[in-house]
Amino acid sequence: MRLTDVAIRRAISTATTRRKLSDGAGLHLLIDPPRQPAWRLKYKFQGREKLISLGVYRDVPLRRAREKCIDARRLLADGVDPSAERQAQRAAQAHSFRDVAEDWLTQQRRTLAPETVEIYTQRLTQRLYPAFGRQPIAEIKAPQLLAVLRTIEGRGRHETAHRVRALFGRVARFAIATGRAERDISADLRGALAPVATSHFAALTDPRRIGDLLRAIDAFHGQPSTMYALKLAAYVFVRPGELRAARWAEFDLSGREPEWRIPAERMKMKVAHLVPLARQVVALLRALAALTGDGELLFPSVRAADRPISDGTLNGALRRMGFSAEEMTTHGFRTIASTRLNELGFAPDVIERQLAHAEANAVRDAYNRALRLPERRKMMQAWADELDRMRAVTP
Numbered sequence: 001m002r003l004t005d006v007a008i009r010r011a012i013s014t015a016t017t018r019r020k021l022s023d024g025a026g027l028h029l030l031i032d033p034p035r036q037p038a039w040r041l042k043y044k045f046q047g048r049e050k051l052i053s054l055g056v057y058r059d060v061p062l063r064r065a066r067e068k069c070i071d072a073r074r075l076l077a078d079g080v081d082p083s084a085e086r087q088a089q090r091a092a093q094a095h096s097f098r099d100v101a102e103d104w105l106t107q108q109r110r111t112l113a114p115e116t117v118e119i120y121t122q123r124l125t126q127r128l129y130p131a132f133g134r135q136p137i138a139e140i141k142a143p144q145l146l147a148v149l150r151t152i153e154g155r156g157r158h159e160t161a162h163r164v165r166a167l168f169g170r171v172a173r174f175a176i177a178t179g180r181a182e183r184d185i186s187a188d189l190r191g192a193l194a195p196v197a198t199s200h201f202a203a204l205t206d207p208r209r210i211g212d213l214l215r216a217i218d219a220f221h222g223q224p225s226t227m228y229a230l231k232l233a234a235y236v237f238v239r240p241g242e243l244r245a246a247r248w249a250e251f252d253l254s255g256r257e258p259e260w261r262i263p264a265e266r267m268k269m270k271v272a273h274l275v276p277l278a279r280q281v282v283a284l285l286r287a288l289a290a291l292t293g294d295g296e297l298l299f300p301s302v303r304a305a306d307r308p309i310s311d312g313t314l315n316g317a318l319r320r321m322g323f324s325a326e327e328m329t330t331h332g333f334r335t336i337a338s339t340r341l342n343e344l345g346f347a348p349d350v351i352e353r354q355l356a357h358a359e360a361n362a363v364r365d366a367y368n369r370a371l372r373l374p375e376r377r378k379m380m381q382a383w384a385d386e387l388d389r390m391r392a393v394t395p
Contacts (some may be wrong), residue, residue, distance in 0.1 A: 002023050002024055003021055003022075003023045003029070003062060004062075005061070005062055007021070008021060008029060008037075008057065008062065011031060012031055012037055012057070015031045015033055016033060017033070018030075018031065018032040018033075019031050020040075023062075023065070023066065023069075025069055025073065026041050026042040026043050026069070027039065027040075027041050027054075027065060027066065027069040028040055028041075028042070029057060029065075036056040036057070036058055037056065037057040037058075038053060038054075038055065038056045038057065039053065039054035039055055039056075039057065039060055039065045039068070040052070040053060040054065041053075041054055041068070041069055041072055041082070043072065043073075043076060043082070045076065045081045045082075045083075046081075050081070050083055052072070052082055052083050052086065054068045054069070055068075095136050095137055095138065095175075095180040095181075096133065096134050096135060096136055096137065097128065097129075097132050097133055097134075097135055097136075097137045097140060097171070098124075098129055098133035098134065100137050100171055100174065100175045100178075100180055100181075101124050101128070101129075101171045103174070103178070104170065104171050104174040105117060105120060105121060105124070107174070108120065111265070111270075114245065116241075120167060123160075123163065123164055123167055124167065124171075127148065127152065127160075127164045128148065128164065128167070128168060131144070131147075131148045132144060137171070137172065137175045137180060137181050138175070138180065138181045138182065140185060141185060142185040142186075142188040142189055145165070145168060145185060145186060145189060146189055146192055148164070149161045149164060149165055149189070149192075149193060152164060153193065153194060158193070158194050158195075161193050162193055165186050165189055165193065166186070168186045169184050169186035169187065172184040172185065172186060203328060203329065203331075203332025203333070203334075203335035203336050203339075204323075204327065204328055204332065204336060205335075205336070205339050205340075207340070207390050207393070208390075208393070210336060210340075210387075210390050211390040211391050211392075211393050211394070213234075213321075213323065213328065214234060214387060214390060214391040215391055215394075216321040216322070216323070217230045217231055217234070217321070218231075218391070220317060220321065222317055222320070223302065223309075223313075224291055225288070225291065225292060225298075225299045225300070225309065226299075226309065226313055226314065226317050227317075228284060228287075228288045228291075228298075228299070229243060229244065229298075229299050229309065229314055230314060230317060230318075230330075231284055232281065232284060232285075233314070233330060233333040234333050234336070234337075234387055235278060235280060235281045235284070235380075235383070235384050235387065236260070236275050236277075236281060236380075237333050237334045237336070237337035237338075237354075237355070238262070238273070238275060238334075238356070239268060239331070239334070239356075240311050240314065240330040240331055241266075241268075241311070242262055242266055242267065242268075242273075243299075244299055244308040244309055244310070244311065244314070245266060245297070245308045246260070246262075246297070246298040246299065246308075247296055247297055247298070248289070248292075248293060248295075248296065248297075248298060249296070250262060250263070251277075251285065253277070253282050253285060253286065257276065257377065258276075258277040258281075258282050259274055259275060259276050259277055260274070260275040260277060261273075261274055261275075262274075262275065267356060268356070269356065269357075271356070273356045274373070275354075275380070276373070276376055276377040276380045276381075277380070278380050278381045278383070278384035278385075279381065279384070280384040280387075280388065281384060285298075311330060314330040315329055315330055318330070334355060337351075337355075337383060338351055338355060340383075340386065341379065341383060344382070344386065346379050346382075347375065349372065350372050350375045350376055350379055351379070353372050353376060354376050354379065354380070
């Protein structure tokens with residue numbers, strides 16, 4: 001007789017020793033207290049007797065167990081071993097896009113700045129995982145990826161679409177290198193997306209408007225650390241990510257030539273960078289130390305002390321001050337400094353070195369690093385004085 005749910009429950013409730021309840025066609029329920037009752041399927045393949053598990057009774061009711069049994073028998077009828085098919089499915093799941101991407105991210109954390117890894121993680125989580133996170137990466141087709149990118153484009157995020165395509169390509173090439181895929185289908189989509197017009201980071205250039213900005217920062221009523229970050233951004237003009245993740249251990253304020261040494265792993269070009277600190281900057285840092293000096297970060301997030309504030313926090317503050325995204329961004333402080341310092345007559349090589357732009361010639365790069373530091377110290381103090389001058393000039 002075939003099993004019923006009533007008979008199964010009765011047998012489970014009264015069982016004290018190991019027993020099997022057969023349902024026919026090789027399907028049976030193994031009751032082995034105190035373990036959970038579990039379904040088993042016995043079958044023969046190529047003359048050999050084999051046994052596979054179909055799940056515990058708590059999760060797989062009788063009807064579902066019978067369905068699984070039928071599926072397995074159909075595979076046998078087609079000459080396929082159900083056990084081998086299950087192993088192949090598990091292997092495919094291990095090679096899912098998400099698993100490969102997580103492995104790739106683990107590798108990137110060894111070399112990339114935490115902010116960059118965070119950006120990659122957000123794009124994967126928000127853009128790619130929902131579409132085919134569980135799908136074997138080798139089975140993803142170009143039209144599937146294009147559909148995801150078209151959705152992003154449809155929201156007006158053309159540059160994001162290009163960046164997501166590039167990110168998929170990085171993961172795919174990692175999959176190829178580790179034997180989990182044979183080709184990068186994102187390469188098939190070159191030219192399939194609308195081109196992105198090149199644009200520069202928004203920034204003010206009129207000294208009067210720069211003065212307005214500096215006074216607005218002084219009058220900012222939000223989080224004090226946000227105000228200090230914006231003030232320092234104007235004085236030191238490093239990249240926003242380098243500023244936000246600044247650590248107190250990187251600063252030397254005690255000597256005659258105070259400075260900030262940013263380690264190579266936090267720099268875009270992976271080269272350590274030195275920022276001479278003007279008197280005004282030292283004063284700001286000493287005031288900030290009273291707020292955050294007992295921690296590791298200069299600008300910890302209000303939500304987690306071990307994570308820095310976000311770029312959105314700083315740009316959001318600029319918006320609340322009345323400066324639109326088309327007028328000013330956090331990155332724009334670099335443009336302001338570069339533009340005004342060139343107008344003030346400082347040597348372009350000195351400005352470029354302080355901006356930590358890459359030098360194509362390695363010999364010249366070493367020369368600049370060694371011989372331009374005194375000029376950079378003078379320039380950074382002069383720039384701080386120029387900012388104070390623009391701040392003081394009211395309409």
